[in-house]
Amino acid sequence: MTDSEASLKQQITELGDKIRQLKVDKAAKDVIDQEVAVLKQLKAKLAVATGEPLPASGGKSKKAAQFTLKTPKGTRDFNDKEMAVREAMFDTIKGVFRKHGGVTIDTPVFELKEILSGKYGEDSKLIYDLEDQGGEKCSLRYDLTVPFSRFLAMNSTLYQNIKRYHIGKVYRRDQPAMTKGRMREFYQCDFDIAGAHEPMVPDAEIVRIAVEVLTALDVGDFIIKVRVWPFKGVVFCKLVANHACSRVKINHRKVLDGMFAVCGVPEDKIRPISSAVDKMDKLPWEEVRKEMVDEKGLDPAAADRIGRYICLSGGEDLLNRLLQDEQLKANASAMAGLQDMQLFFRYAKVFKIADRVSFDLSLARGLDYYTGVIYEAVLVDSEENNKILAQEMPGQAKAPQDADESQVRLGSIAAGGRYDELVGMFAGSNRKGKSNNIPCVGVSVGVERVFSILMRKQKYEEIKANQTEVYVIAVGDGLLDERMAIAVELWENGIKAEYMFKAKPKLQPQFTACDRDLIPLSVIIGKDELAKGVVKIKDMQNKNADEAGGVEVPYTEMVAELKRRLGH
Amino acid sequence: MTDSEASLKQQITELGDKIRQLKVDKAAKDVIDQEVAVLKQLKAKLAVATGEPLPASGGKSKKAAQFTLKTPKGTRDFNDKEMAVREAMFDTIKGVFRKHGGVTIDTPVFELKEILSGKYGEDSKLIYDLEDQGGEKCSLRYDLTVPFSRFLAMNSTLYQNIKRYHIGKVYRRDQPAMTKGRMREFYQCDFDIAGAHEPMVPDAEIVRIAVEVLTALDVGDFIIKVRVWPFKGVVFCKLVANHACSRVKINHRKVLDGMFAVCGVPEDKIRPISSAVDKMDKLPWEEVRKEMVDEKGLDPAAADRIGRYICLSGGEDLLNRLLQDEQLKANASAMAGLQDMQLFFRYAKVFKIADRVSFDLSLARGLDYYTGVIYEAVLVDSEENNKILAQEMPGQAKAPQDADESQVRLGSIAAGGRYDELVGMFAGSNRKGKSNNIPCVGVSVGVERVFSILMRKQKYEEIKANQTEVYVIAVGDGLLDERMAIAVELWENGIKAEYMFKAKPKLQPQFTACDRDLIPLSVIIGKDELAKGVVKIKDMQNKNADEAGGVEVPYTEMVAELKRRLGH
Incomplete structure (x- = not known):
């Protein structure tokens, strides 16, 4: 506890x-x-x-006590209004992905257990297994990257290169912390470029895609201010140009490996030390240092040398400074990484994203499979951002399970990197001993966090869950069959329409339904209208736009008039 | 075996x-x-x-032998072309659902085990359980109906009525039979109307929705011919009007229960006998009768009486005949059901779907939770249908795991019914002893079967998986940075664009990429064009439309000209 x-x-x-x-x-x-x-x-x-x-x-x-009426721990439902926001978000993201030539594939929600084994380091303990019910041993997917690599390995003759996106659920048996938005079932939203391509070109395009997605989602239409680096004494304060919602932190595995070697980290300690560095976002440097020295047995002098490097972040200026660093110059891995970074900055300028990119030596992602560039987009610590994040999740009162999601921390909203060896782990090599490997680079948008930001930016009651355009209303005698017949006429003309499922509804509940569901127009009928062969059309959102009872229109012109008003 | x-x-x-x-x-x-x-x-x-x-x-x-490189039994991947067809299918279905006021919700892929228990009768053995890893006992969802009912019970104060659709994966640990399209992971696509409404109105609208969906999907844009009923001597041969892709078989649980009682089936045998009748689609009457008498211990005379009823099917004429049947008249349950059916036919006529509906006494769906109308849409046994179904799955040679999906049987392409007591099983009753129950009726579209029909109706190589509109091509010196800069210009103007990730690509591979990905237009640049401040634009699908090298356009007019050609 x-x-x-x-x-x-x-x-x-x-x-x-x-x-x-x-x-x-x-x-x-x-x-x-x-x-x-x-x-x-x-x-x-x-x-x-x-x-x-x-x-x-x-x-x-009382009676329902026999059931525990809830979703499993760490999972939740999304209601109709929440789903309207989520679907709009996914559509925006798909739009950007498709603009860059992205195609999508689908893979099963569970994989053979052995496919996932050995891919996630310490986090493998978080994998959900299916019960062995006399078949194969299967596990729920932990991310979309490993299934994609498995797909590529199985289909390498067809897909030597592909730009694929995948929006789907993944599963982690983590301790759920809804306060941090950490769930056991959540969506990932990935774009990956597979294939042996010109160095750093796809890498830069992936970052451009991340910038486009975050801009299109309008996650951060704020003034960007200062980011205070979480460890003492070092303040990261590069101002990012107006409207830039996020900055993308970039680092390169080779630079990191080289840096560790230069600092005197023994080969076998590079991975554990790397995972300690990864905690720099959450812990002060002192604690990270303590973990390195006390828990992981690193020489304190080496830890201090690391400390001097990982406080560094900046743009091309920093890159040029490091290229002159005598100790790094002597290390082949570090130099290879820095030269790649030079190339990256060249393409970032062509792609007009250089001002959003900060070269940041503290960045070290936890996953084992990264081999090159790694990056992470984070919200900046601005007043505006904090104001939105501090707001309560709308609809909270109505959905108690969200009660404590009110605190979304600043943090990663997209992340990714290059993983050149993962497909090869599955694909093996061909008869001539040539590897069937396919190098990849990709990004994953943090859609759950983005979703909770988007929810805070709008009024819950103003979210329109349905798309209904017209409500068919009867005055007086119910006229159920007549209302149904009008609805048929509207549906057959591509108009989204509803009516009340009641033989003799009163007028007020029909008006209330329009208000509740934010339905823009109504078609109103009564005995008189039927006799005259007309209907009345009324603007339900701006009730003074038409006469109180609606504007009379011949039945034969009803569809045309509705379409005109709806802008079809 | x-x-x-x-x-x-x-x-x-x-x-x-x-x-x-x-x-x-x-x-x-x-x-x-x-x-x-x-x-x-x-x-x-x-x-x-x-x-x-x-x-x-x-x-x-060779090396990959350490991995079994496959998806789990009964699951499969969908590649980019297949996904393009699937997404178009889902979009079409969503369009119809939204036209009827549908909203969507999302629920977790797994539920607490006890939520699913006791809902699926004999089929409960097919439920996938998650391994007990020191938490709750959970199972993968078996359908979308039970999770929806659980959602309603948990949120009954907010959702006393809702029209919700849900497109999502469900799981059944069945013996996979790809020949029959039976998988362990597959999509369901449900529309349900919850709430206490005017009798039979939502029921009829649900059937109207099913007809609209199947028509919009163009699953059966064929001549409709005859359906031969699978048991001897009885031929079901109602001609359905031109273009009708499917007929919806309707039956009513109460009619069936009443009929069984009239035939002399003891109360405790009604469910097992009902499940035997459900096999009428697959087995001849003789075998169904044998199961009733030999396995389930039914009096042979009762079995024969059932046989006389369940061969009946037709329209309102049959309904009227049964309303005169002296034996049925004496049975309250049967009469209540027949009167509901009268109402149903009234609304079906208003909804203009009466000609697609056949009242069919053999229909008895297996699930335990149905309480009223039940229905099933089936492809008719026409020459045209059989011709399409007999075709091989396109892309088959390339995707060996599909090799045996070539045989899709005629069968159910949508099904559903009324389940008035399922929500109550979860919701219990309130303090005053009043049930928190919410009656529901819904339909599930058989999207996996529909998908395999849609795939057969088009040429695999003509399926455009990506949406790319323009390919940026260099002649001569590679001009990588310049191509990237043009792509940026296009992306920023909402044009979907790609270029080759290569510093110095040859011309032919760039043309080949356009052909392979069915990209309509190209922007071509070379040293001369750059010097003159122009680009060349070329129609790549109709290569004679423009001059061989493309039409010269000033760079400043490039975007406008592309948009004009693309119809933006």
Whole structure:
């Protein structure tokens, strides 16, 4: 149990005692009610912190107690309004991916267990296995990269090169922390370029794609200010031009490996030390250093040398400075990496993204399969960003399971890198001993985090979940068959239409349905209209636009008039 | 092992012996090669029949033998061309769903095991469980209906009524039979109307939606002919009007229960007898009767009485005849069902779908949760249909795992019904003892079958997987940075563009890329064009439309000219 859980439980116990005492003391009802409300909030917080369910339907269901009415730990439903926002987000992303020639493939949600084995380092323990029900041993996919590599290895004759995107769910049996948006089931949204290509060209295009996606999503239509680097004394404060929503941190595995060697990290400690460096985003340098020295047995002098390098970040200027560094010059791996970075900056300028890119030596992603450039897009620590992030998730009151998602930290909103050897691990080599390998580079957009930002940027009640354009309304006698017939006429003309499933509905509930579902227009009929062969059309969002009862239109002109108003 | 597997293995053994003998006899190489080719085909067939993998990359991978390079049994990948067809299919379906006011929700791919328990009768054994890794017991969802009901029960205060659609993967640990398109992972595509509404109105609209979807998908733009009923002597031969792709079989659970009672089926045998009737689509009446009498212990006279009813199908005429049937009249359940059917036919006429609907007493779906109308859309047994279904799956040669999907049977392409008690099973009742139940009716489109029909209706090589509009080509010196800069210009103007990731590509490979990816236009540059400040634009699909080298356009007018040609 974490401290905050323990503290929550403590508070709940104490508040419970207090309420009981208030009741004994016959305190005023509103005083007690207020305390009970606080208690409920605390319990909701605890439920979210521990990933446990809230009681369904406000605890009313007596009979349902036999079921635990919830989704599994670390998973959640998305309701109709949330899905409208998510689908718009996915469509925007797909639009950018397709602009760059992207095609999509689909792979199963689970893979043979052995396909996933040995790909994720320490994180392999987070893989979900399926029960062995007398068949193959299978696991839910952990990301979309390994399945893609497996696909390429299986289809290498057809796909020597491909730009593929994939939007799909992945699974990690992590301790869920909804406060951090960390779930056990979540979407990934990847674009990868596979194939042996001109060095650094696809790498730069991938970063350009990430910039385009984040700009199109308008995640950060803010003023960009300063980012304070999380370790003491070093402030990262490059101003990024107006409208730039994010900056892409770039590093290169070879530079990092070279740097570690130069600093005196023994070969066998490079991976563990690299994973310690990866924590620089969350921990102060002192703690990272402590992990290196105390836990991983690194010579303190080597740790200090690392400290001097990994505080470095900047643009081409830094790159040029490092190219002059005598110690790095003596290291082939570091020099190869720096030369690649030079090439990268050249293409970044052609792609007009150089001002969004910061060369950052602290960046070291945890996954084992990266072999070249690695990058990460992060929201900058601006006042505007923090203001949006501090807002409550809309619809929260209605969806208690979100109650504690109100705190989305600044952090990674896209990440990726080059993995040149993963396909080869699956594909092996051909008869002539030539490897069937296919080099790859890709990016994954952090759509769950982006989603929670987008939700905060709009009013929950203004999200239109349906796309209905016209509601068919009866005044007076119900006219069910007549309303249905009009709906048929509209559907057959490509107009999205609904009507109330009731033989004799009153007028008000029909108007209410239009309001609730944000339906722009209505077709209104009554006995008189039917007799005259007309209908009335009414603007339901701007109710003063038409006469109170709507504008009369001959039935034969109804479809044309609706289409005109809808801009079809 | 099935007969056909055994027979395949037998053939393989015999052919192997034959080939060895031919080699011993020093037969001509082409004779041996021919036999080897046949042997390979047999092995591929066997692999598909048993769901076993084919060797990857044509068996070339020596080192890869340590991995079994395949997807799990009963699952498959979809490549870029297949996905282009699938996404277009899903978009078409969503379009219809949204026309009827549908909204979408998302639920996790796995649910708590107890949520799924007791919902699927005998088929519960097909549920995939996740391994118990020290958490909750979870299972992969078996359909989208039970998760939807669970969602409604959890959110009943917000969603007393909703029209929701959901397109997502479901999982069944069935014996995969790719020949029948039966997979362990497949998509379902559901539309459901929840809420207490006017009787039979949502039911009829759901059927209207199914008809609209199947028409929009153009699954059956054929001449409709005769459907031969699978049991002897009875031919179902209602001609359905021109263009009608499918007929929707309708039955009503209450009619069926009433009919069974009238026929003398004891209460406790109604469910098992119902599931026997469900096999009428696959087995002749004699075998169904045998199952009823021998296995399920039904009185033979009762079985014969059932036989007389379940051969009945037709339109309103049949309905009216049954309403006069003295035995049915005496049965309250049957009469209630028949009266609902009367109402259904009334609304079906308003919805203009009555000619597509056949009242069919043999229809009995297997799932336990249906409580009212049940229906199933089936392809009719027409010459045209059979011609398309008999075609090979395109791209087959390239994707060996599809080798045996060449036989798609006539069968259900959409199905559904009313389930009024499922939500109540989760929701329980409120404090006043009033049930929190929400009645529902829905349809599930058989998208996997539809997909395999759509694939057969087009040429594999004509499927455009990407959406790229312009390819930027260099003549002569490579001009990589210049090509990249033009691509940036196009992307920033919303034009989908690619170029070759190569410093100095030859002209022909760039033209080949346009042909392969069906890219309509190219922008061509060389040293001369750069010097003059122009580009050349060329129609790549109709190469004679422009001069051989393309039409010269000033750089400043490039975007406008491309947009004009692309119809932006």
